Amino acid sequence: MAARSRSRKRVKKSKKMQRFKPKLVLDFRGMLSFLILHELSLKPLSGDELAFKIGLRRGKPLTPGTIYPTLKRLKKHKLLHLKRFGRRKVYSLTPAGKQELNVLYKLFGLYFAGLKKYVLAKPPKLERKKSKARKQKTKQRSSRKLKK
Numbered sequence: 132m133a134a135r136s137r138s139r140k141r142v143k144k145s146k147k148m149q150r151f152k153p154k155l156v157l158d159f160r161g162m163l164s165f166l167i168l169h170e171l172s173l174k175p176l177s178g179d180e181l182a183f184k185i186g187l188r189r190g191k192p193l194t195p196g197t198i199y200p201t202l203k204r205l206k207k208h209k210l211l212h213l214k215r216f217g218r219r220k221v222y223s224l225t226p227a228g229k230q231e232l233n234v235l236y237k238l239f240g241l242y243f244a245g246l247k248k249y250v251l252a253k254p255p256k257l258e259r260k261k262s263k264a265r266k267q268k269t270k271q272r273s274s275r276k277l278k279k
Contacts, residue, residue: 163201165239168210168224168232175214175223178202 166185170176176184178198186192202222205211210228214221224232 163197164205165232165235167198167201167205168228168235171211171222171224172229172232175221177219177221181222 163185166188167181170181170184178195181202182193182195182198185198202211205228206213206222208227209225210231211222212225212228214223
């Protein structure tokens, strides 16, 4: 009897776990490393700048818990180089990172060849959040324009 109750509990747990699965069957979690390498091939950037630029492509901003562990992993594999400017850390590609990115470009081209007509040309725009003071200034300016 004890074995039956255990198996029922396991079934209940697995049903609970299924509720938290994303609705999409496929996702692009592995694309983050590729996008980081690509953005850094254009110019050296800090973690915040990378999060914002990749967030523009994604349609929502990346959290520090997403971007920094990935940067740490890429640095550990010697694909990135880190320079400190005070508190600011600027990442750039190493020669090994450039080589890895070229391989990824070729693989990307092979995997997604023929899909160009289905891909959007421009990513959706994402605006940085405005502070309260900045919002008030914008409201004041618009009210002044209306009065004129």
